[in-house]
Amino acid sequence: MSAGPxxxxxxxxxxxxDCGKCLDACPTGVFQRPEPGAKPMAVFAKDCHVCFLCVPDCPSGAITVSWEAPNLRQISVYDVLGLDLDPATFPSTGEP
Incomplete structure (x- = not known):
């Protein structure tokens, strides 16, 4: 069994x-040139928001975006913090 991305x-x-279009397409700066003149790399790949904006901009099809990889942006902040989402359990503000 192969591991996912x-x-x-x-x-x-x-x-x-090496067109650099990914550098402009990504709103979160995932792609960077590790040094001047180097090809772009997904330097901050774990920070990808999975918006897919870079995929159609890449003329060589070098970018793959996947929902299958671990990504905290797919998880509710309530789940990350271990909080209950049931509104009935939220503290009362005293307002009706």
Whole structure:
């Protein structure tokens, strides 16, 4: 059995055309050039918001975005903090 993707976004450097469009497409800065003149990389891949905006902008199809990878943005903050979502259990504010 193969493991699923480790990160929500992967940039295949072998397919990358070094156009830099991913740098402009990503609203959260996932893609960066690790040094001047280097090809872009998904330096902050774990921070991907899985918005898919980069995928159609990549002319070489080097970017893969997946919901299958671990991603805290798919989990409610209530789940992360272990809080109950049942409104009946919320503390009363005293307002009707």
């Amino acid at each position: 480790q990160f929500p976004v992967v940039l295949d450097s072998a397919r990358c055309a």
